[in-house]
Amino acid sequence: MTLPALRQTAIRQLVQAITDGPSGYRKARELVELFAGLGDDFERLWDESRIRYTARVIEDTQRRGQFELLLHTVLEAEAVEETRAALQQVFSEILAPYGWTLTQDTGSAITLRPLVIPWKPLTPDVLDVPNFQHVFLRDDERTLLQERWVEAVALQQAGLSRPMFLGLGAILEHVLLACAQSYPHVGHARHAEPHLGAILAWRLDVLLAVARDQGWITLTVLDFPYRVRHYRDYITPAHELKEGDFLNDALISDTWRTVRRTLDELHDRTRTTPPQARVTRGPRSIRFI
Template sequence: MPLDDRTAERIATVIVDMGGPYERKSYELEPLLARAGWVPAPEYDGTPRVRWLAEQLIEHRDDHARIERLLCRVCDPIEYDDGAEVAEEFRTILNEKLMAERLIISLVGGRPVLGEIGSDGSAQFTAPDDLDERISGLIVDTFAADLLVRRLSEARICASHGAHTMAVIGIGSLVEGLLYSVLVERDPKIRECGFTNEKGKEVSPHQVGLAMLISLAHDNGWIQFDARAFMDRVREFRNFIHPRLEMEKQSRFDDDTVMMCWAPVRALLNDLEEHLPPVPR
């Protein structure tokens, strides 16, 4: 990304599906973009649907997060009454159009995630290029946002220099900090009463771990069930900060392990951005 104009036109043609079994009417386009976290969603102006949607994709092509969320939303079973069957049809056709861009939408842990096509033809997942901006768009506290951006940079440095274990731990730490900040700032109950356990007893912030943060975000409807299960894998890797656990599991982390962690991070970001309005800057 950014997408070529012709790719944008082909994608718009697929999404609208003019005359096809899943044709999207004019009144369905704006809600689709809204569900994909386009805030504000552009207002449909009555011009031909395919051309209008292509123009939106071209106009916002530098906003990689918007484009990624729309592509993944169109391939998300939750978008359709018939669920996975229809979503899979769209994913197959969109991937044909994205091949020229060396992009591919894969199902990882049941969630659509945008990746790049590697030299061997497989999907490759990395941290989004604009992840620092996306973090700032979710967190009000600029100190917390800057701290997480620094941790992101450190995780990237570790990964690029072969320090795979520390990269995985860093990604888990980044996710923990992101969810903690978002919950503290955006959950009215937590803002008023702090963190509580299932029995309503207050829990110290020092005792709030990644598992609890993932569960709370899911309970708020900010992340889907698949995303929660997906993130549990990252939480498991995050626990390898303890050498004892690594010795027990006898794990060997590599580039593929790091890639497996970035995929759920991308799914998590898409979910949060679809459900939470961006922070004005």
């Protein structure tokens, strides 16, 4: 099993973790010294910023099959055990959506391994799979959303909160977008006015506001955690601070209930109003990332 090529979002997250993460701010000179053991080709170019330099090293080590060596190099440079553990956790969370994690057995080195997700019994009132029998969803969409929900539950049970939030945000956005496209009159909704262009360009925070404005849901945009509303964005430490203790168990549990309640309200409140005929251009589905 080979680690797939990382997307730019993951590369940006790794860059941030290495240059400004748990270890603190690293100067360009410190980065050059850090990567010196990877080979002579990893010298910093005169016109490269420390961010672009680190991104190039990550991309090059992937192509050369040295990515695990890069992670080892960065982790072994940490003298403080708590900092090394925090950095390892960040790396594992970034790599989890690709099916990999960093593990360490007693007395052994840290190793990049395929992620094994332990399954636990589902909590019926929160984690059981919705039927997604919304009138505006196609059969293939219902099947896909059910699969994505099961994946999000597995991530939750494995304690991988970051990709779990990403999964919930993608599911909710897909359902809301399908709903908005099925009822064209939402184009006149007041929340959509500052967001010119096709509905496909709307983000989850806009779709939530439109759904509230149309009476499809009772919750407001601010009832959803920042990480759900802006799941597509690159999450920086500043964004993390906006939610404070967002990893608190109570907040995570409330997030599941909020998303589930929204899906149920969309199902119940739109069920009596058949969708209008619409003309689509190309695929309508959101791509899950």
